[in-house]
Amino acid sequence: MRFVWPAPVLSGLLSIALIAPASAQPDAVAVAESLFNRGLADMLAGRYPAGCPALAESYRLDPRAGRLFTLAECEARWGRIATAVARYNDFLALYSRMSEAEKLQQHERYKVALEQRNALAPLVPQLTLSLPSGAPAGTVVQRDGITLERPSLGIALPVNPGEHVVTTRAPGGPVHEVRFTIDKSASRTIELEVKLPVEEPPRARPMDRPPSQVVGPPVKPIEGPAPSTETSGPSGRRVVTYVAGGLAVSGLVLGSVTGWMALNESSRAAEACEDDGPGAATCSPEGKAAGDRAKDLGKVSTIGFSAGAVLAGAAVLLFLTEPSPPGPRAAAAARSQASAAPRPRAGAVSWSLLAGPNGGGVAVHSRW
Structure with missing residues (x-):
């Protein structure tokens, strides 16, 4: 069942639609008036890209017949004849719904709109x-x-x-x-042409290939780590220097101690002996024993001092003549040469994955 509005009701609704924006939104009307004046000035000056959008916004905010007609004129002058014909048709449709008094006021615009619409319609692409x-x-x-x-x-x-x-x-x-x-x-x-999404081809699985093509990557032979060119402790020469220095200190200490003991025993022997003249002395057994000990300790002291002096000299000589350790650049160059040097390979090993109608397996290949 279709509901048909009575003609008086439709006429009343159209009248309210025409006047409602102006009475309900005074701020919008003021903005629309400002946009209309600016758009009209741009249109008269030939600045259609700026004037026509301003007139369109003015008509949207305050849809009056005069604004619609001016917008249609601007579009026609701009060369947008399809849009201009549509605007003229909108004005003619609006004119047909006006009261007789309103039609009398818009009659001149109605004649221009009708002539323009009829002239431009055949030219629309x-x-x-x-x-x-x-x-x-x-x-x-x-x-x-x-x-x-x-x-x-x-x-x-x-x-x-x-x-x-x-x-x-x-x-x-x-x-x-x-x-x-x-x-x-x-x-x-x-x-029109449509570009379809680009689909990536599916990757073939290993079992989808023939047995002769299912070959795994070669197994890299296990090799020991490259010899390091850097030392983790003191060199052998430095160790010998340290040992010689330690022995030299021991020899000097031994010579000093035994020398002091020899002097002490010699003093005891002198106290226990009586001088009987040049080159002759009478000593008690204790004095004679002390004298013997003094001689023996003197020999040990002499040997200790001599050995300590020789070892000390050797230690100093080894220390002064030891070559300086290589710097960071030299160590890096040595490591580079060591890594670039060819190393003997025990063999190249590779594996193959075999698949057939009667079963499968893994085959290992090596070349020596």
């Missing part, structure tokens, strides 16, 4: 865009940034003369762009 039959569902088509749904494809639609950009994009695919120019009164059909 017609463009038909169609997708290929294999285009996937969900393909997005845009003309000059405006999305066209499926009902808008495959039929002739009015467009403004000049350059246009049409893009297509399948779900997950890249954007395909087409640029073209269409003249007045022209009719053109464009079969």
Whole structure:
């Protein structure tokens, strides 16, 4: 069952729609008036790219007949005749719903709009865009940034003369762009192209190959670590120097101690002996024993001092003549030469994975 509004009710609703924005939104009306004055000035000065959008915004905020007519005039002067024809048609439709008093006020504009619409309509280009039959569902088509749904494809639609950009994009695919120019009164059909998503080829598994092709990577022979050129402790020469120095100190200490003991025993022997003249002395057994000990200790002291002196000299000589250790650069160069030197290889080992109708296995190959 369809509900039909009575004519008086429809007329009342249209009247309210025409006057409601101006009475309900005074701030919007003020903004619309300012935009209209600026857009009209730009239009009269030939600055249509700035003037027409200002007039369109003015009409959106305060949809009056005069603003709509001026907007249609601006679009016509700008050369956007398809848009201008649509605006003139909107004005004529609005005029048809006006009261007699309002029609009398807008009569001159009505005549101009009717003449302009009739003159420009045959000059509007017609463009038909169609997708290929294999285009996937969900393909997005845009003309000059405006999305066209499926009902808008495959039929002739009015467009403004000049350059246009049409893009297509399948779900997950890249954007395909087409640029073209269409003249007045022209009719053109464009079969769009859709770029499908690029699918990567599946990687073959090892068991999908013939047995002769299923060869694993060669096994690298196990080799010992490269000899290090750096020393982790003192060299053998330094160890000998340390040992000689230690023995020299021991010999000097031994000579000092035994020398002091020899002097002590010699003093005892002198006290226990009586001088009987030049070269003759009478000693008691204790004095004679002390004298013998003094002689023996003197010999040991002499040997200790002599050995300590010789070893000390040898230690000093070894220390002074020891070569300095290599610096960081020399050590790095030595490591580089050691790593670059060819090493003997015991053999190259590789494995193969075999698969056949009667079973499979792993074959190991080596070359010596």
